[in-house]
Amino acid sequence: MKEKRSPSQLEASWKETDMAGGQKVDAMVMIMRTNGCCWVREGGCTMCGYREASLGGVTEDDLLKQLDQALSRYRDEPFVKIYTSGSFLDDNEVPPSVRAKIFEAFKGCQRILFESRPEFITDESLADVPANVTVALGLESSDPQVLETAVHKGFTPDDILRAGTLLKSKGLGVRTYLLLKTPFMTERMAIEDAVRSARFADQFSDEISVNPLNVQRGTYVERLWKRGDFRSPWIWSLIEVFRRLSGTVDARVMSSPSGGGASRGVHNCGECDKAALDAVERFSYTQDPADLDVKCECQAKWRAYLESEAILGTPADLDRGLENDLALRM
Ligand code: SF4
Ligand SMILES: [Zn+2]
Incomplete structure (x- = not known):
């Protein structure tokens, strides 16, 4: 039987190494459970299994509890990667108030990375994003036809x-x-x-x-x-x-x-x-x-x-x- 997953629990977290400021450094990875990628409702990308990692009905309170769990495991790693199996800048996944608390919690670290689909990357959504952020963009291919037919990405290069x-x-x-x-x-x-x-x-x-x-x-x-x-x-x-x-x-x-x-x-x-x-x-x-x-x-x-x-x-x-x-x- 499939284990029932709690919306207030982090999906996973672990430590690894990556680069920040031209140096190899320790990084903490946290995978948050959110309401999931908006594009999954349109069928999702052909290779993406993330629908398994997202839930419905995840509240602001749930997300803050997940942040607390991440902070209890955080040991001042210079690099923090926050994955949501979707878009961190999508308000339906991570409301702006929660984003602000996450930025505040990790403001001392050298580098924060999260992923977002391009439609959520606007002047407005970036207004409160601090300078230590790197945004990961899933381009996949620069060929518009490949994106449309083979990946079903829902956006263009x-x-x-x-x-x-x-x-x-x-x-x-x-x-x-x-x-x-x-x-x-x-x-x-x-x-x-x-x-x-x-x-x-x-x-x-x-x-x-x-x-x-x-x-x-x-x-x-x-x-x-x-x-x-x-x-x-x-x-x-x-x-x-x-x-x-x-x-x-x-x-x-x-x-x-x-x-x-x-x-x-x-x-x-x-x-x-x-x-x-x-x-x-x-x-x-x-x-x-x-x-x-x-x-x-x-x-x-x-x-x-x-x-x-x-x-x-x-x-x-x-x-x-x-x-x-x-x-x-x-
Ligand atoms: S946009 Fe990203 S998370 Fe969403 S379905 Fe495609 S690969 Fe998966
Ligand atoms: Zn071989």
């Missing part, structure tokens, strides 16, 4: 450009998320789309976080994945994106893949996944392409995969297709 430019004009930080390999893309298309999108995002971003698609439960992408019509990207593809961007964009390029090494997440052959993910993490801090030097025999298989997909003209999971084919013949 130009909406993100407007929001990012406004944030920069107010002196606030911008971290832009890109999605590596949206549905219906071959591996090669995914690499090219991420590189193009990063160049677009560079004009208004301090950081560009490349998020390889991780297949979440209950999503449209999960249906494609289950029937073999989607393979999560290779870690080699993520490394290739980093190599192509290295030294050619001003923003820090980074990635902290969720589900890395598992079949639902970004993965290679299994043998080299840890080494390749460690390389991705190192590069995310140093920006030094020498940190991406990892070798494994499966790199040749990945190259062949890129070729075969292009020849066959399909984004289907060729590995699994082959396994199924062999199983049928046995």
Whole structure:
């Protein structure tokens, strides 16, 4: 039976490291339970499983209790990340009075990060946002057609450009998320789309976080994945994106893949996944392409995969297709 979740409890919190002021620092992450992303009511994005993390009827009082829990775990980490599985600047998720209390509670820390859809980023909503804030924008792709049809994002790249430019004009930080390999893309298309999108995002971003698609439960992408019509990207593809961007964009390029090494997440052959993910993490801090030097025999298989997909003209999971084919013949 599914555990009943209390609206006054934080969904989760943990400690990790990230960058603030050019240094690697400790960070506290808190995931708040809110009324959820407004876009989920319109069907949501094709890869997003956040509808699971939000509840209805979360009151101001509930949110303040969640803040108290976060503060009881807070140990003066310089960086605090506040995720709501939606938009922190949406009044229906986090009312302005609660936002003000959160800003007050963390006013001493070097950096606060939260996420928002662009429609909530306005002169009015930013009026009380303090200077230590970075807003994370889920651009995913700079291709309007990809956003509309493959991601079902409900906004355009130009909406993100407007929001990012406004944030920069107010002196606030911008971290832009890109999605590596949206549905219906071959591996090669995914690499090219991420590189193009990063160049677009560079004009208004301090950081560009490349998020390889991780297949979440209950999503449209999960249906494609289950029937073999989607393979999560290779870690080699993520490394290739980093190599192509290295030294050619001003923003820090980074990635902290969720589900890395598992079949639902970004993965290679299994043998080299840890080494390749460690390389991705190192590069995310140093920006030094020498940190991406990892070798494994499966790199040749990945190259062949890129070729075969292009020849066959399909984004289907060729590995699994082959396994199924062999199983049928046995
Ligand atoms: S990806 Fe973001 S905008 Fe899309 S449904 Fe999920 S929380 Fe909402
Ligand atoms: Zn390998």
